Amino acid sequence: MKTNCIRCYEFGDPKEVLKVEQKERQAPINDEVLVRMLLRPINPSDLIPITGAYSHRISLPTIPGYEGVGIVEDVGPNASKELIGKRVLALRGEGTWQDFVTTSSDFVVQVPHSIDDYTAAQLYINPLTAWLLCTEVLKLQPEDSLLVNACSSAIGRILVQLSKIIGFRLIAVTRNDAHKEDLLKLGASNVINSSETPLYQKVMSLTNGQGVNYAIDSIGGPSGTELAYCIQPQGTLVTIGLLSGIPIDWRKISNETNIQIKLFHLRHWNKQVSAQTWQETFKNLFSLIVDRKLTLMEPQATFELTEVNKAISFAESQLKNKGKVFLK
CATH class of the missing domain: 3.90.180.10 (Medium-chain alcohol dehydrogenases, catalytic domain)
Structure with missing residues (x-):
């Protein structure tokens, strides 16, 4: 056939x-x-x-x-x-x-x-990635702060909702204000329009000069590199995408900051996870959907x-x- x-x-x-x-x-x-x-x-x-x-x-x-x-x-x-x-x-x-x-x-x-x-x-792709980033990779707690670029994207919106569910603070970075009200309603504590506001200065203002604990980059290039400077010492930058097609400047970040940089690829988690854990993880996501905590x-x-x-x-x-x- x-x-x-x-x-x-x-x-x-x-x-x-x-x-x-x-x-x-x-x-x-x-x-x-x-x-x-x-x-x-x-x-x-x-x-x-x-x-x-x-x-x-x-x-x-x-x-x-x-x-x-x-x-x-x-x-x-x-x-x-x-x-x-x-x-x-x-x-x-x-x-x-x-x-x-x-x-x-x-x-x-x-x-x-x-x-x-x-x-x-x-x-699968976006909800599972967002869930694993929050619960396994960064193990986010209510006192933590997270900076996310491209936050009007599908995965960005999921991360915002998880911030409300788990209780951590999420600062969303976008390139315009088109989705600002939606992101605030979903659970973002702040939304920064990076095309109008200098990112570093705004993040430092929002965190009393401390910077955020963690950041997640979906863009790469200068936009992803810029996130690194908004993270406090010993914090972590996780790169999950390359929307710009340009890698972040690893050498510059390593030389000029005191943060960890991690790559997350869902396929790596897939290779090491058991079938039982695989099924149980989806049940967790299903529960959030059915209970209307996640859309x-x-x-x-x-x-x-x-x-x-x-x-x-x-x-x-x-x-x-x-x-x-x-x-x-």
């Missing part, structure tokens, strides 16, 4: 290098499950690898897409048949930008009925999988922070 998929044969502009193709649907083997995909979001973490930013660890050709929700269509002989028909997150298997995804039964996560498809489809971005637009180039153009437009773009 032929099914649709999106393939990338070379690195470059996603709108130019992604191809709509057909592939043969394969039956699952061993402990595999076959998931018929319903919905997947378009994230920066899906698009940046296509440009070649991480070409050293991505083999071509490749099918993009790290997350999404679907229905288990079939299982291999070593997987439970009770999974058939269940709505699940299809994770850590094949790229999700195709009609059917094969992955291990250990890694599919069953979704509670009370969580809708649009929320479920985006419950994710609303859908802004939905496109057919075969309209991927149109969808990416829309996702890259100036409207992107008003909602999430999905492929169905």
Whole structure:
């Protein structure tokens, strides 16, 4: 049976290098499950690898897409048949930008009925990363302060909500005031428009000259490097993204500050975590969603999988922070 998929044969502009193709649907083997995909979001973490930013660890050709929700269509002989028909997150298997995804039964996560498809489809990359940053990487406590750039992004908004849940202070950094009121309502203690206000001076003013305990950088380049100088001695800067495509200036930060710098990649956590802890971590996130303590971005637009180039153009437009773009 032929099914649709999106393939990338070379690195470059996603709108130019992604191809709509057909592939043969394969039956699952061993402990595999076959998931018929319903919905997947378009994230920066899906698009940046296509440009070649991480070409050293991505083999071509490749099918993009790290997350999404679907229905288990079939299982291999070593997987439970009770999974058939269940709505699940299809994770850590094949790229999700195709009609059917094969992955291990250990890694599919069953979704509670009370969580809708649009929320479920985006419950992996950003929520899991934000949760782990707060609870495992930085182990944030109520007395701590955290500075976050690109804070109007999907993960930034989740970190803001977690600050309210856990109780730490979060100072949000944005490039304009378009999302200021939303971020304050979600739980940010302060919002700094870095295009109008010098970041260092404002952070020092807000922290009585002490600086923040921690900072999280999603941008890299000068914007990420600037965060380092807002952190008090012995504090920590965690880099989680490269939206600018430019690394932070590691040497400059090391020579001129007394802080730790950490890289966080979700794939590293995935490699060492047990299947039990993997499932339990998602249950924690599900509880926050069901109890309405955590909300994710609303859908802004939905496109057919075969309209991927149109969808990416829309996702890259100036409207992107008003909602999430999905492929169905």
